[in-house]
Amino acid sequence: MNSFDFIETSIESSVAIIELNRPRQLNSLNRKLVSELVEAMEYFDRDDQVRIIVLAGKGRAFSAGADIDEMTDDDPISLELLNQFADWDRFALIKKPLIGAVKGFVFGGGFELALCCDILIAAGGTEFSFPEVGLGVMPGAGGTQRLTKLAGRTKALEWLWSGERISAEDALKYGVINKIVAPELLMEEALKFANRLAKQPPLSLRLIKDSVNKAVDSSLSEGMQYERKNFYLLFSTQDQKEGMNAFKEKRKPDYRGK
C-alpha cells in the first residue's frame, strides 16, 4: 500500500484501523483524502489478514465536512468532468464490516462518510449535522438518501432543511447510530466491538451485509430470493461445517473465513 498524506492506517490482530489525519483542519475532507480512504479500504477489503475495518478521526472531531475552499469555484461541468463522487460510490462496495468510531463534529461530508459505515459508535457529546443548506447547496455524496433510509423522511427533511445540529442521543433515537460510549473510551469500545465481530465467521458477516443492503434497495420478494441464495451459498463453506460441528460437540468454533 502507498503511504498516505491525509490518513493513517494500522492493523491490530485482524482489525484494520483507518484514521483521518488532518486534525488541525478538523479532518475536513479534500479530494485526495477521499481517494486515499477508498484506496486503503479496498486494500484492507482484499487483505486476508483483515476481518473488520474501523474508521475514525484523529484529534477532537471525526470530520467537520468537505473542504469548502476546494469547490468554491466549481461549476456543473467541472464537477461532472471531475466525477469526484465516483470515489464515494466505491465505499458502498466494501464487503467487510465497516465500523465508524465518531466524535466531536460529524458534519456535512463527514456525516456522509459516517453514513457509509455499517455500524456507528459515537462518543458522548458528538454532534451530527448537514449544514450544506446554509451554503446554498445540499449534500451530494449520499446524505439525503442514506439519512432518509435510516431515520425516515420526517426527521431527514427537518434536519436537512434546518441544518441544525443533531445530538448523539437523537441520532441514537432515530436509528442513525448504534450506540453512545464515553468519549475517553471511544476507540477502546469500538475495537472491543470490532474484535467481537472478528470472531464471527467472516463469510457469514459478508453475506449478511450483502443481504441486508439488498433489503434497503429492493422489493421484499426479490430480497427474499436473494437472501435464500446467500443462505444456501454458506452451506458450501468450511465455516458452516465448523460452526455446526462445534455446536454439536459443545465447543467454541474456530472460524477460518473459508
Added chain:
Amino acid sequence: MFETIRYEVKDTIAWLFLNRPDSLNAFVAKMNREVKDAVKKASNDEQVRCIVITGEGRAFCSGQDLSEVDEKMDHGQVLRDHYGPMIKQIRQCEKPIIAAVNGVAAGAGFSLALACDFRVLSERASFLNAFIHVGLIPDSGNLYYLSQLVGHTKAVELSILGEKVNAADALKMGLANKLYPLESWEEDVTVFAGRLAALPTKAIGLIKRSLKVVPQLSFEDYLEYEAQGQRIAGLTKDHREGVAAFMDKRKPVFSGQ
C-alpha cells in the same frame, strides 16, 4: 476582560464574583454571557480543580434585572438566548462548582445556585423563588433541580407561595450543604473549596456525569454506563495514587490526573 463579574484563579481554585453590587448582582444579558464564558474558561484551565461562584457586596444574586424587562420582551427567547446557554455550560462542567451564597439568592439567582454542585451558605444567605410574585414561572432549570433536591412537596411550596427561606431552614430542607458563621465565612469557603480541589478531579467529573444520566437510563443501561465510568477512573493516576497511599498507610496526594 469581564465587566459584570470578576474572575480570578488562586492556586487551583477559580473564583467567579458576580460584580454588580449596586443592583444586588442582578442579571443582565452581559452577565449571563460572562458567567458562561468564565465557567468555560475555568473548565478548560488545567490548573483549575474547583470553581466557586459568589456575589460581591451583600447579595448573592437578585435574579433578572427588571430594568431590562419591557412589554416587547419575548421571555422564552431570553431564556433560550441567555440563561439556557449559561446553565448548560455549568451543567457540562466536569469540575466541582460551589455556589458560595453570601446573601439573598432570588429568582434566577436562586436557579444559578441550584445549578451548582454544592451550595454553602453564610448566615446572611437566603433563597427566594420570586418568579410567582411577578406572575412568572421559575426558570433557568430551577424546577428541574429544585424538585430533585427537595422533592415535589417542597418544590411546589417554594415555587407557588414564593416565601423566603433563611439559611438554617435551607440547610434542613436539603437545599444546601454547609452553613458557615459570618466571622469566618470567607475562610470557611476557601477551606471547603480547597478540600474539593485536592480530591481526584477526574473521578469527581465522572460522578457528576453519572448522576446526570440517572433519570434518563434504565437500570441495566446505567450499569453499563457505570462500567465505562469506572474503566476511565481506573486508568487515572489518582486511582493509582489512592491505592498506593492506602498500601503505604499514608495520605494520598491527588494531582487531578
